[in-house]
Amino acid sequence: MSSRQFFSAAKLLQLIAQHDDLTTIADAVLAAEHELTSRQPTEIRANMAIRLTVMRDAISQSLHNPARTKSTLSGGDAKRMHEHTPEHNFLSPVMHRATQYALAVMETNARMGKIVAAPTAGSAGIVPGGIIALQEEWHMTEDQCVDGLLTSAGIGIIIAHNATFSAAKGGCQAEVGVSTAMCSAALSAMRGLSPERCLNSASLALKNMLGLACDPIAGLVEAPCVKRNAIGVAHAMTSAEMSAAGITSNVPFDEVVEAMNNVAANMHANIRETSKGGLAVTPTGKRITKMIFGKNLGTALAKDTPPTAEPSAQHSCHYSQA
Secondary structure (H helix, E strand, O other): OOOOOOOOHHHHHHHHHHOOOOOOHHHHHHHHHHHHHOOOHHHHHHHHHHHHHHHHHHHHHHHHOOOOOOOOOOOOHHHHHHHOOOOOOOOOHHHHHHHHHHHHHHHHHHOOOOEEEOOOHHHOOHHHHHHHHHHHHHOOOHHHHHHHHHHHHHHHHHHHHHOOOOHHHHOHHHOHHHHHHHHHHHHHHHOOOOHHHHHHHHHHHHHOOOOOOEOOHHHOOOOOHHHHHHHHHHHHHHHHHHHHOOOOOOOOHHHHHHHHHHHHHOOOHHHEOOOOOHHHHOHHHHHHHHHHHOOHHHHHHHOOOOOOOOHHHOOOOOEEEO
């Protein structure tokens, strides 16, 4: 029996075409995971459902406890978005919900709460924001949400093998950019688009994020990360809608991933999570850094490295990885 592992979109589509029991990206991910781990599809799906529960809890925590973080850089914006319901809203109901959910997950992360890395803690709000908002607004089933998560995992498998999730290596295009691609494909799958269209939506999402800098103020995964996730989920939905309309990326997904890796290789270190460029070194960014770290700032700047925060002020390391 031939292997059902895949590390490219081309191979993924080939497997689906060759096997009658594979009709979606989620099916292919289940088959690959079963072959790799010997776990049954029912167990794999149950584990994904657990991750959905963690995602919902992360959303709920911030919406019901809109406290500021110790750094004061984030907190309360998810609730503000939730309460912002003007008569004329630029965002559709599902996109409005998704942005507040993405904010909520990231605020929970910044307060050291439990989140699901999707694919990283710094981009953890986009996939749950999109999937859970779509479920609630369009009354979708839990199985459809699990299929969405599995689809997002398939996109992640391809990118992990051919590029990177690391902002230290590839900038925020490798975190928020990748997460938008994962989310866009997941949303496309949940609404019943073909595997080709799901991959196309991922292409549209990722290619428009190429070159995105990782420039966290004070080295913390809060500003601009929290708000960047909210805008990222709207970006993912736009890409999914374009794909549903029949708009096709001129560059296929595998080549977009290759291009992202090429951009990463050419990125200056100052915009790869070092906090030495971009927003982190604006006058306001420096003022905030000094406010947070005080006496440690001078030593840190002398070494040309970002200061080290107390553990409570750093990004969450307490996460459940899908």
